[in-house]
Amino acid sequence: MASPESNSAEASDTRDRVIDAAEKLFAEQGFEAVSLRQITAQADVNLAAVNYYFGSKEGLIVEVMARVVGPINERRLVMLDEAESEAGGEAVEVKRILEAVFLPLMASMNESEHSRKVMLKLAGRCMSETGSEMPEVVGRLFREVADRFCAALSRALPHLAEAEVYWRMHFTIGAMLYALNQHETLVLLSNGRVEADDAEKALQELVAFTAGGLCAENVSCGKGAGK
Amino acid sequence: MASPESNSAEASDTRDRVIDAAEKLFAEQGFEAVSLRQITAQADVNLAAVNYYFGSKEGLIVEVMARVVGPINERRLVMLDEAESEAGGEAVEVKRILEAVFLPLMASMNESEHSRKVMLKLAGRCMSETGSEMPEVVGRLFREVADRFCAALSRALPHLAEAEVYWRMHFTIGAMLYALNQHETLVLLSNGRVEADDAEKALQELVAFTAGGLCAENVSCGKGAGK
DNA sequence: TGACAATTAAAACAAGTGTTTTAAACGTGT
């Protein structure tokens, strides 16, 4: 009768193995595409363990996402705090805001060996899936960071109307997620001119592009202005 | 024995109804999430009709995608052709290249009444789904346009290395698709500061942002340059 | 009208899903 979820301190071997396997498989194939039987087979664990430990498949998804995205968002807020206190009362410059968004994600990719592509695709997937495919609980994990960074951007870009800040922040997220999610597509499409696994370069390009987009005053650019 | 797919000229009522229903449902819920029973019920048609006319579910997906995305890509190429011939031998300016990418999509949203959100979500979905969820045939629909626009951008942005053009084009696509796919999220997140269904404004903001990103030389911007 | 093909309809199929149930094994504290 007692729920196994209540004892959080005790480490169950099979419980962790389930989460590890789920993280890997979710990253590779998406939440819906992966079956509990795949997960439990990968974890070398009985099928019923998932419903025993997590209540349901959705419960497992929430657990996995929280473990992956929680630390990243924490570090994002820390970096933004640091930048804001360094700036005193002044607005933080756009470049630093963007780095506070991107760096923690990139860093967590380099932490563990296998986590590189896992985190990458998982993070990308977590927002490319819409509505019903994505438990609302997971969405809530991002609400706080989104609000904080929106406020910071508004201060850094006072020449933009409030709605424009939201638009551009939206585009920024899209650029980042698509870059993560479809990285292989880029490597393939560029015929090797873009190297795989060059996280350094990716971050550099991403910051350059999104900063340029966020700070843009108008669209006149390159060869002469429009007629 | 004869395959019904061979007679393309004849218009079968139920065949069209299946495609219409599938387009709507795929747009709302994604390719995998929609079952053939949902589609045939919506179309008021027998279940077996799908396999009869399209061979399989994947065959139906290809048909739907081709019908939606084909005309859009054709118009994109036409607009790029026009811009290039207008420019003579000169490079087309970035703003016009971007409009050639975005305008046909926006325009097709305003064509038919119901197609607004349908096309929107469908187009967004067509690239946010990765690998196995997306038949390779559909991906091929975009190969030609991608190559043409990459070449145009390379000419318009000669100061960028080739790899950088690919990176930034990638980010551009990401911004566009995310804007389409997660538009409701933006409306919600902005607390009404961003209005729904304002395609005009969306295009304007998208062009401004992506042009700024594509043309960016460096990331110094806003309040003072980085330390 | 009769025959033959194209189309629609209904039912069944085989496989896979998440979940639940029922037992067995394990570990721990008395």
Next chain:
DNA sequence: ACACGTTTAAAACACTTGTTTTAATTGTCA
């Protein structure tokens, strides 16, 4: 050593999926 709660194991359940099969119906041309 015994009993009790926790954890694993195996099977079954109820349901949905895409696909096939089998029949009935329709339409068209000779």
